[in-house]
Amino acid sequence: MGARPLLNRRLTTMGTTIFAEMSALAAATGSINLGQGFPDTDGPRAVAQAAADAILAGRGNQYPPGPGVPELRTAVTEHQRRWYGLEFDPDSEVLVTAGATEAIAATLLALLEPGDEVIAFEPFYDSYAACIAMAGAVRVPLTLREPDFRPDLDELRSLVTPRTRLLLLNSPHNPTGMVLRPDELSAIAQLAVEHDLLVATDEVYEHLVFEDSAAGAVSPAHLPLASFPGMRERTVSISSAGKTFSFTGWKVGWVTATPELVAAVRTAKQYLTYVSAGPFQYAVADALRMDDSYFTTFRAELQRKRDLLASGLAAAGFEVFRPEGTYFITTDIRTMGEKDGLEFCRRLPERCGVVAIPNVVFYDNVEAGRSQVRFTFCKQEAVLEEAVERLRRL
Secondary structure, eight states: OOSSOSSOGGGTTTOSOHHHHHHHHHHHHTOEEOSSOOOSSOOOHHHHHHHHHHHHTTSSSSOOOTTOOHHHHHHHHHHHHHHHOOOOOTTTSEEEESHHHHHHHHHHHHHOOTTOEEEEEESOOHHHHHHHHHTTOEEEEEEOOTTTOOOOHHHHHHHOOTTEEEEEEESSOTTTOOOOOHHHHHHHHHHHHHHTOEEEEEOTTTTOBOTTSSSOSSSSOSOOGGGSTTTTTTEEEEEESHHHHTOGGGOOEEEEOOHHHHHHHHHHHTTTTSSOOHHHHHHHHHHHTSOHHHHHHHHHHHHHHHHHHHHHHHHHTOEEEOOSBSSEEEEESGGGTOOOHHHHHHHHHHHHSEEOEEGGGGOSSHHHHTTEEEEEOOSOHHHHHHHHHHHTTO
């Protein structure tokens, strides 16, 4: 094939995702997988039944409409109005995607030119770096530092240059569990307006802001950046059903934005998956309309699981940074006499039969995350209790 490398140079640093490596390690060793963030139980039976009914009724078994089925697009607009008071047109301001990951990819591919700079919170969710690279843009990290992982707003302002095109924000933040406060969101909004920046917000954990967070889990606990002055017309808001309803395999996500922004994202999206998840879209429409009690109960259950695992990790010797939201707990292993999170995670299954994720793979500034290890608590309580017992061997 000649001397030229086969892999596009933009992706040479990506390789196999850490999730694939660690999940394979869990399977090979029979370990409890607290690495990848997927629940080990299915979501509401009524929602699963709605998907089965749609399949048997022939709804969505063939190509659904490119923007998504009207029922789901309408349900998304109802959800945004119900929880946040945001109004969107289901026909021109909603786009259904193959999960939030495709929504992020399509947004960045559509809105960025080669050489544009994208400011994003570091540690990054791993697809951010890959999608920015595929767009030919340049990622500019704003490092979130322990123990509270709050963004330094003065540093954020200093990172903006004439080449800055877009802010890529994630709140509640994976992997740290940080939730942006109203004052931080307001400052970010003012900065975006001042410099005429576009913003993409990854809000997949919007219904997992815990009661003891700085934001306070009162309705609405999560505040979309699009609700702040000047942001409705420059923000692409991204979310999905997987994390809220525990059907991560369905890969149903969505974008809400102005007609112009949605049209731009749709232009890229149509050449990625074209369409996806037809019958599941009808089921997710039903899920979004569930009573408030579902959302509050789900959040309370996850908070209880967070506390169970956090206590166990602390007892095992980890320094624990209690998250304000998401599925994940970030820890530091230096209190255990360890320094290298990647090596620690590769040895952990043999040492005690538990799999975790090293946060260092989410950093450009590797020294900031070298000793951090992430665990997920979106598992059955019995599984978490067994994991805690195993971790005591450390």
